[in-house]
Amino acid sequence: MATKDLLSPLPGTFYRKPSPDAPAYKNEGDTVKKGDIIGLIEVMKSFHEVHADADGTITAFHADNEDAVMAGQPLATLSI
Amino acid sequence: MTRQVKTLFIANRGEIAVRIIRAARELGLKTIQAHSLADADSLAVRLADEAVNIGPPSAAKSYLNVEAVVAAAVASGADAVHPGYGFLAENARFAEAVEAAGLVFVGPTPQQIRMMGDKVSALEAAIRAGVPTVPGSKGRVETPEAAGVVVDRIGFPVMIKASAGGGGRGIRVATSRDEFDRLMPQASAEALAAFGDGGLYIEKFIASSRHVEVQVLGDGHDVVHFYERECSLQRRRQKVWEEAPAAMLPADVRAKLCQSAVDLAKAVQYRGAGTIEYLYDDTTRDFYFLEMNTRIQVEHPVTEMITGFDLVREMIRVSMGEKLRMKQSDITIRGHAIECRINAEDPTQNFMPAPGLIESLVVPGGAGVRFDSLLYQGYTVPPFYDSLLGKLIVWDEDRASAMTRMARALGELKIGGVKTTRGLHRALASDPDVQAARFDTQFLERWLEKHSEHCGE
Numbered sequence: 001m002a003t004k005d006l007l008s009p010l011p012g013t014f015y016r017k018p019s020p021d022a023p024a025y026k027n028e029g030d031t032v033k034k035g036d037i038i039g040l041i042e043v044m045k046s047f048h049e050v051h052a053d054a055d056g057t058i059t060a061f062h063a064d065n066e067d068a069v070m071a072g073q074p075l076a077t078l079s080i
Numbered sequence: 081m082t083r084q085v086k087t088l089f090i091a092n093r094g095e096i097a098v099r100i101i102r103a104a105r106e107l108g109l110k111t112i113q114a115h116s117l118a119d120a121d122s123l124a125v126r127l128a129d130e131a132v133n134i135g136p137p138s139a140a141k142s143y144l145n146v147e148a149v150v151a152a153a154v155a156s157g158a159d160a161v162h163p164g165y166g167f168l169a170e171n172a173r174f175a176e177a178v179e180a181a182g183l184v185f186v187g188p189t190p191q192q193i194r195m196m197g198d199k200v201s202a203l204e205a206a207i208r209a210g211v212p213t214v215p216g217s218k219g220r221v222e223t224p225e226a227a228g229v230v231v232d233r234i235g236f237p238v239m240i241k242a243s244a245g246g247g248g249r250g251i252r253v254a255t256s257r258d259e260f261d262r263l264m265p266q267a268s269a270e271a272l273a274a275f276g277d278g279g280l281y282i283e284k285f286i287a288s289s290r291h292v293e294v295q296v297l298g299d300g301h302d303v304v305h306f307y308e309r310e311c312s313l314q315r316r317r318q319k320v321w322e323e324a325p326a327a328m329l330p331a332d333v334r335a336k337l338c339q340s341a342v343d344l345a346k347a348v349q350y351r352g353a354g355t356i357e358y359l360y361d362d363t364t365r366d367f368y369f370l371e372m373n374t375r376i377q378v379e380h381p382v383t384e385m386i387t388g389f390d391l392v393r394e395m396i397r398v399s400m401g402e403k404l405r406m407k408q409s410d411i412t413i414r415g416h417a418i419e420c421r422i423n424a425e426d427p428t429q430n431f432m433p434a435p436g437l438i439e440s441l442v443v444p445g446g447a448g449v450r451f452d453s454l455l456y457q458g459y460t461v462p463p464f465y466d467s468l469l470g471k472l473i474v475w476d477e478d479r480a481s482a483m484t485r486m487a488r489a490l491g492e493l494k495i496g497g498v499k500t501t502r503g504l505h506r507a508l509a510s511d512p513d514v515q516a517a518r519f520d521t522q523f524l525e526r527w528l529e530k531h532s533e534h535c536g537e
Contacts (some may be wrong), residue, residue, distance in 0.1 A: 012435075025132055044424065
């Protein structure tokens, strides 16, 4: 089965949930549709959604909630 | 009582940290710069005498962490703390913790921060000092009858707002009694659904207003003002372009406006630099209190340019217990100043933030030009904080020549490697409405709908 890395579109802080008390958008093992939100990137005090760019199943997250990430850094791996 | 201060701890970052280091050095103070892990290479760290790491990149764990900042200040041997703007600058608990640790807080007392930070107590203080406030119910209206009494008093149009609301939700405008009677139940139902509280309050609706604000400085006893600034050009309630003085303000209104700011600051025995913000309706020439900011503001340089005083230096002096060094009659307006905020954002892409490496840098210069920034060539602007790279400020004899000088200085400014808002400011500087100072607080958002694609480099 093919895999695909989901890359951070921006540098900033990665959030896996919409607010501190909310559950994660997606967890390892979840299936996603293209366009599903898998997290947020906070850059310079503005928040940007990170969308799945293909249908598939998340096999791994490579960044934790509140991790600093660079643009182009893999956030998650999808099996497609 | 004056306190001997030898070492100043700077609990902030970016261009304001650089600004504070410069003022402190001119006062003969040693400077210690607090920084997060992401700011170890910042210009402020390079300029300060010493630097202390206060935590990870996330502001919540570094610049906003009261305990970490106070502990670092104490451990550094500093005897005063400057909070800058934003972060902990208007956090009363922080000011208290600094004072409890035996250090001087460069700002007002914790009580003053708390009073002005709360909307209701600030409004009450303004009313007590005789400062005009927006006519309205001054609190919740509990019944339709009580609401009717208020609108009979203030006249239409009125704004119906949810007590528990915010961010523009639950706001309705009624221009007649019929409309008001129809909208009140709707507004109450919507507020109940959205906020779990159907409480409403009523305010006079001011369709078009300008943002003017008065700079004050107090020593805990005396207060002087440094005239006003106009900051009507805003996007999403963030100021973009600021001027001093306010071009459209008649002299008699200016005198009343500035006196009202002094009255309020004196009434609370204000200490430090502060700004009283107002709505100004230039059709009726009425001004109304909005809020008081108990800190130095981003746009303070335009005031420095027209009055010749160094506000950051003076706020450090009064925090050490010195008396004001100037009388009101010593402070006069000379010429006109404009400030453009240069942000790392792409105005052609809905102001998408653009952190990154500064590959090249040309800073404008010449007569009447000042550039307060956090930039140097080779610096990487981190993504963790706000997007302000610097402030380009010009002074000239009058507003028209200041506009020309700003256009000239913007033409010289070259920031290579990241997208910036320079193109927005170049377009604004050549816009006929901006040149004529024909704008209100909604002008820029309307203007951007038509012009944003012409705001690139």
